[in-house]
Amino acid sequence: MPAPSHATEATRRAILDAAAELLAEAGAERLSIREVCARAGVTAPTVYHHFGDKDGLVLKVLEDSFTAFVQTVDALDKPQDPIEALARAWDGYVAYGVAHPMHYRIMFVRLAHTTPIPAATAAFQRLVDVVSAAEAEGLLVPPLEDACKAFWSAMHGVTSLIATGYLPPDAPASALVRDAVIAHITRPRDGARRPAKTKRSKP
Amino acid sequence: MPAPSHATEATRRAILDAAAELLAEAGAERLSIREVCARAGVTAPTVYHHFGDKDGLVLKVLEDSFTAFVQTVDALDKPQDPIEALARAWDGYVAYGVAHPMHYRIMFVRLAHTTPIPAATAAFQRLVDVVSAAEAEGLLVPPLEDACKAFWSAMHGVTSLIATGYLPPDAPASALVRDAVIAHITRPRDGARRPAKTKRSKP
DNA sequence: GGGGGGGCTGTAACAGCGTTATATTTTCCA
DNA sequence: TGGAAAATATAACGCTGTTACAGCCCCCCC
Structure with a gap:
């Protein structure tokens, strides 16, 4: 298991930041994976690769x-x-x-x-x-x-x-x-x- | 506007009861209109006719x-x-x-x-x-x-x-x-x- | 240096959701 | 009994979370 590269870690952070922002704005049930993706500039499978599912993302x-x-x-x-x-x-x-x-x-x-x-x-x-x-x-x-x-x-x-x-x-x-x-x-x-x-x- | 018949009032109650039960079990975000319909024995437009939308139903x-x-x-x-x-x-x-x-x-x-x-x-x-x-x-x-x-x-x-x-x-x-x-x-x-x-x- | 493997990301699709335009039945009153 | 209005059903739209699949790209090792 190699150490995660800077790029992938930056992607993780971009997703987490977008999710945290959206969570503060709209709450957990109105948080949409697609909206997170749009804000973080990634696509859905990237989120699922890093966080498993929506609950995993919110948990992080x-x-x-x-x-x-x-x-x-x-x-x-x-x-x-x-x-x-x-x-x-x-x-x-x-x-x-x-x-x-x-x-x-x-x-x-x-x-x-x-x-x-x-x-x-x-x-x-x-x-x-x-x-x-x-x-x-x-x-x-x-x-x-x-x-x-x-x-x-x-x-x-x-x-x-x-x-x-x-x-x-x-x-x-x-x-x-x-x-x-x-x-x-x-x-x-x-x-x-x-x-x-x-x-x-x-x- | 005629007084609501017994039948229609009964369907209202069936919907409300199913919704209340489901709400107590699963919470508001996991409450599904379709599940309410299945339990109450009605179809979706009936719910929307009586309560407007999902928030209206939960509100009632x-x-x-x-x-x-x-x-x-x-x-x-x-x-x-x-x-x-x-x-x-x-x-x-x-x-x-x-x-x-x-x-x-x-x-x-x-x-x-x-x-x-x-x-x-x-x-x-x-x-x-x-x-x-x-x-x-x-x-x-x-x-x-x-x-x-x-x-x-x-x-x-x-x-x-x-x-x-x-x-x-x-x-x-x-x-x-x-x-x-x-x-x-x-x-x-x-x-x-x-x-x-x-x-x-x-x- | 060049394979090659594995983590990472995109494409496209599925099932389920809330919601609604439309059609059909039922009900009730004149 | 006729007809209008209320009540219900059918079928569809756009959105959601989620995922099988495929390609990319970076890193390691020979």
Whole structure:
């Protein structure tokens, strides 16, 4: 198996880029192989030679999306305080969904864990890590697994409603749910003051 | 325009039932008009005569789903205490997603409010009502709109992860997020004790 | 340098899809 | 009973994903 030449690798990338672009525009079901071919300047059998079938192509695009997602998360600065780190991770997660709504929808909704994607498990590991950091300092109330799932559920709820257009990107609901979940799965550090709830002054 | 005969109404129902069944089995993109026709014992133009096109058919199925959803919610008993009513509404909402995962996914994810559905706004109104009940007794902290969106976001996050198979139906995360959000958007009634967090005894 | 083999790409076709123009039957009212 | 309108069927169009087949081209080895 010789190393792939530059030309063939360029073809692969052209197809993947066209597919990713089309996926973001129209969604997975409206993505057409022929349209991908037209944009990438290749013909159908080339796509099938490289990616097997349409699902294989979409899967590879999603792998790239998950990789980019992990890189986005890793690029965030990590506050020392584990609880602040949770809030930062939340905001970073939601920001990715705001920036790439269609990809987010396909990654976390349409996919529905039919095929294991390494980058996807890596992404979930980042979540476990940031929650574990709170646990390591004795700041976690429920078991780690429950806390992770609760955190992810709430985060996903906010993000998916934004990604589908039900909520505006800057909805106060995001911070509201974020603070609620963080407050509920963590205990205040000894001697530290928990940040107050966001309140509205009522005359 | 004569009233539709029993026969024609029966074919409508046969088509709708077949479509709803197929939708729950395979999802919207894999629903095929021809398969619906085969199951309902009709031919394609009949479907197009009654529902316009495939989207129209799916839309009608979703209308029925939303109506059933509202009926399910309305059938729940409503505790006097607004905060307990919030928890009950949460559980009812999640239970519907558990019972009809594919329909839930299509109703709240794929649809993405492209077309207004009266029954859908009625469903949202039920949510507003139960949150308003808490506000009416002065138990709400954030503005009503923010509280509704936060409540819905968290509820949808839990439900959609269950509906897509990421979380088991009886995940403790549901109760965890539920209690977190309710605790955060409401204030304790004077003289009432807020139910304690679920804690694990640590030796 | 020249075969030659194998990965890569194009041609042309198939079955299935949503959709519709047209024709035919059925139904209901005057 | 006649006739109009609603309801259904036939057959076809263009599109889709997919693939058998054939040719190209690059790279390795003699």
